[in-house]
Amino acid sequence: MEYRKNDIVTLEIVDCGTDGEGIGKADGFTVFVKDAVIGDTVTAKIMKAKKNYGYGRLMEILKPSPYRVEPICPSARQCGGCQMQAVSYEEQKAFKEKKLRGHLERIGGFKELPMEPLIGMDEPYHYRNKAQFPVGRNKEGRIVTGFYAGRTHAIIENRDCALGIPQNKEVLDRVIAHMEKYNIAPYDEMTGKGLVRHIFVRYGFFTGELMVCLIINGQDLPHQKELVEKLGEIPGMTSISLNINKKRNNVILGDKVKTIWGKEYITDKIGDISYEISPLSFFQVNPHQTWKLYSKALEYADLHGEETVWDLYCGIGTISLFLAQKAKFVRGVEIVPAAIEDARRNAHLNEIDNVEFFVGKAEEVLPREYEKNGVYADVIVVDPPRKGCDEMLLKTILKMQPKRVVYVSCDSATLARDLRFLCDNGYELKKVCGVDQFPQTVHVETVVLLSQQKPDDTIEIDLDLDELDATSAETKATYQEIKDYVLKEFGLKVSNLYISQIKRKCGIEVGENYNLPKTENPKVPQCPKEKEDAIKAALKYFAMI
Secondary structure, eight states, X not given: OOOOTTOEEEEEEEEEOTTSOEEEEETTEEEXXXXXXXXXXXXXXXXXXXXXXXXXXEEEEEEOOTTBOOOSSTTHHHHOSOTTTTBOHXXXXXXXXXXXXXXXXXXTOOXXXXXXXXXXXXXXXXXXXXXXXXXXXXXXXXXXXXXXXTTSOOEEEOSSOTTSOTHHHHHHHHHHHHHHHTTOOBOOTTXXXXXXXXXXXEEOTTTOOEEEEEEESSSOOTTHHHHHHHHTTSTTEEEEEEEEOOOSSSOOOOSEEEEEEEOSOEEEEETTEEEEEOTXXXXXXXXXXXXXXXXXXXXXXXXXXXXXXXXXXXXXXXHHHXXXXXXXXXXXXXXXXXXXXXXXXXXXXXXXXXXXXXXXXXXXXXXXXHHHHOOOOSEEEEOOOTTOOOHHHHXXXXXXXXXXXXXXXXXXXXXXXXXXXXXXXXXXXXXXXXXXXXXXXXOOEEEEEEEEXXXXXXXXXXXXXXXXXXXXXXXXXOHHHHHHHHHHXXXXXXXXXXXXHHHHHTTOOOOTTTTOOSSSSOOOOOOOHHHHHHHHHHHHHTTOO
């Protein structure tokens, strides 16, 4: 049966997508339904229809899933920040473990996974130590603050987020009251006028110190002294500042910060290490789980005081200083100069002197230091951004041959890709552990231990010559992995021919004669637009374009 836009379908939700949406089928037609939960029976309205799949809006829950719970936040469905708040926490953890396992098996090609149980939270709410609230006006012209609805810049009013700290509401109430009293306009993205863009709050869970930073489209805030007095009444207030951002873009923070009261930073701890955190500092948002995450990384590093360690993508030195407690020496690398300044200050703050920090791209600094200065590593720790590690960095790790590699990842898909590369070139996957840093969302952090294979170890390799295409992009995903992704996510079957056509379109080299016609003047089928879009989505997913 063919389904069109606005059709109503009845679905049993049997799976969950990577963004937390429910997945059901109607006569072989796959429908992705936001806010539906595995186990639900629902009616959904088709909002967008392709040939074999579509996207639906949840209309009615005919039979609720045994995993369904009532969200504690009334804005959960509108806001979209908590994609899984309607799912029991036990099922959330099961979903994340399944997602992690699936990526390692399908993308990485690992069959027997040495997985440890996912580390969850005892209290999976009110864990965020940082929040950034956009400020605007509602349809009635009243000043509001909250969060953007999913994939929009429409503000869903909410001053008491279920993931944030109770002090958020106190700060927001006082700032909005100040704006109303002195007729201070919020920023308008359409016109570029107005003053207050965002209200940024940071909190030290272990010190009780509170920071407020107002991001403004100007140099100063009217009646600044009066606002400082009001905010200073909140217990724990330590730092009040203005961040100047006059650019007409979607970037929240500008480069310039003016402290108008108190310190330029707040202090917080992870384990025994203290960190000074400014408005521009990167710091993990869930300190309770961060301690568990770093403790697991330290356990996997297996340090005994004699090891030299490299910490790549080190930020403000959070993992570096954690490792330095047990290592002989730690070198950290980070591209952001301000973060390295923070890292050096934090090392001094904790009286840790067995560390050294470098500013630059990890994929440039590590090869330079290895090839020109002869540095080595017993253990390498990487904590890259979502796109994973640069290929040059991975190749340098292989040249340096550390005994152990500890990979901390915020994206299990790119993690799987990078692990495959390392394990195909001399390393063995020893341990995997998921850590739930972000309860109520679909995201999961992972810690992995790789160890160098011994000379007498053997590696079994199963090669399909039709699948080989020795370009740098192709090492990131095989044709079969692209086919599997397109089938799972879009319900479409695509051929090697179609994939190679789209790869050429995207500027990815394929073998000179790969999937070219064997006769003159052949009638070669061209990839349909629908399948082209799906293949491009897969190429983006595997970071090939």
